[in-house]
Amino acid sequence: MQQAMNVQRQRLKLFALIAVFALPMLTAWVMVQWRIGIPAQRTAHGELAPDVPVLAEWPLEPRHASLDGGDWILAFDCSRDCRAEADRWWRMHRALGREAPRVSRLRIGGMPEALPGETVTQWRERPEWQQPGGIWLLDPEGRAVLSYAQGVSQRDVFDDLGHLLKRNPDRRAVTELDGERP
Template sequence: MAQSLNPRRQRLKLLALIAIFAAPMVVAWGMVEWRVGIPEERTAHGELDPDMPALAQWPLTESVSHDDDDWLLAYDCSDDCERLADQWWRLHRALGREAPRVSRLRVGGEGEPLPGESVVQWASVPQWQTPGRLWVVDPQGRAVLGYSAQVDPNDVLDDVERLLSMNPEP
């Protein structure tokens, strides 16, 4: 009787071993086939706009210079400027130790700049400009992401933190 159990036990062990290696493949196939448990394809909350001109081509009253390693939060401040300036200043501070890698550029608006902020004016208002819009500009001067005036600052913070972690300091 002991001999007849041994082949069964060996077959069960073999089937269990096959199941252990096959189960992840079956689960992955099911996830892809029925779109269950797959993360959202989009990771950025902002909008990508490849046709957006580089910062050097923006119609501003003066040229903007920022460090080669600096990211830039550029925002249009033609409406509700005091609230927007404070909102983006708070976001900048929320970056913590990564804050020195980011600068802020206020385009338009009246009043004194907040600490760490540069202020310029539109020489002429471009077609792609909308009041309160925010752009994240990379160190090469390209607008990477754009946000509407109604964006949740936490979404912008998530995106900026992700960009900074994916692009470490040189």
């Protein structure tokens, strides 16, 4: 009798151990299959921009070598209310704090004088993907990551840019560290 109870106790322990590892997997499978308990929040406020070509192919004049420095680029079309838009994005750039040197601003159109940290250029011709007042976040290789329509909240762009900078370490700092190794 004692032997039978001991065997049952051992089987119960084995079943409990299997359940500890199997139940989370079963729960995850149910959540994915039936979309139960999965948050529907968005992480990016902008729209993905697969149709926007790389920055080197944009019809801009003049072409600035300062944009090839490996920084993230906040490009914005400044065809309407340019002074206010340029100031708005300059203030957001300053709000990045210690991450600000990793970002360059590219103003397309508007007044010829540039604010600090800004490059000014003009459209040679308006591409079909361009939208008046549009804003684009470009990665260090010049690929458009996100695009925003005119009138987007400054906070939304700030949050997306902060998230991208956090998830993508500064390659210049990594290269410097690699160069210091014996």
